[in-house]
Amino acid sequence: MKKSNIFKASAIVAIAIFSACGGGEQPATTTATTEEAPVSMVAPTELTKEQKIEQGKAVYEKVCQACHQADGKGVPGAFPPLAESDYLAADLTKSIHGVVHGLSGEITVNGVKFNSAMPKSDLSDEEIANVFTYVLNNFSNKGGEVSAADVAATR
Numbered sequence: 015m016k017k018s019n020i021f022k023a024s025a026i027v028a029i030a031i032f033s034a035c036g037g038g039e040q041p042a043t044t045t046a047t048t049e050e051a052p053v054s055m056v057a058p059t060e061l062t063k064e065q066k067i068e069q070g071k072a073v074y075e076k077v078c079q080a081c082h083q084a085d086g087k088g089v090p091g092a093f094p095p096l097a098e099s100d101y102l103a104a105d106l107t108k109s110i111h112g113v114v115h116g117l118s119g120e121i122t123v124n125g126v127k128f129n130s131a132m133p134k135s136d137l138s139d140e141e142i143a144n145v146f147t148y149v150l151n152n153f154s155n156k157g158g159e160v161s162a163a164d165v166a167a168t169r
């Protein structure tokens with residue numbers, strides 16, 4: 015082999031080694047923050063007002079709607095309205111008591127007399143609290159929130 019050829023061959027090998035080792039990539043810099051949502055102080059069993067309304071709607075549709083109707087307007091001569099009910103607005107505790115224990119005898123709702131009977135409910139305190147929270151925040155009523163403790167107090 016000629017000297018010049020040996021030189022050429024080693025030059026090619028050197029170039030090959032150099033490119034194989036060439037420029038490793040920089041690892042991507044991590045910029046992720048460790049920020050977390052604040053820990054809630056609310057007990058896990060305590061529902062928010064929005065959750066009560068949502069769950070109360072289901073109770074309403076299952077239980078109350080049959081008499082008080084989907085629009086809360088009741089049935090004239092038979093079932094009084096919960097929509098814009100002045101009876102409900104005037105005395106929430108008495109209204110809750112009526113659902114817990116049943117209600118009969120003459121009552122006047124929005125100027126109209128009813129003399130019928132609502133059977134006592136077997137719903138839990140929480141279900142009744144949720145359904146009243148739903149009713150108070152729907153059917154053009156004035157809003158509000160009822161807790162299971164409020165219901166328990168009428169038992």
Ligand code: HEC
Nearest residue numbers: 078081094095099101102109117118119128129130131132
């Ligand atoms: C079987 C029919 C029936 C069901 C079911 C029923 N109610 Fe009633 N409700 C009545 C009747 C009848 C009255 C009026 C009783 C009277 O004349 O003394 C009444 C009265 C009321 C009143 C007071 C008057 C008014 O209109 O504001 C409220 C509040 C009420 N019901 C809420 C509820 C809720 C909440 C539910 C579901 C958990 C429910 N009712 C389920 C028949 C029913």
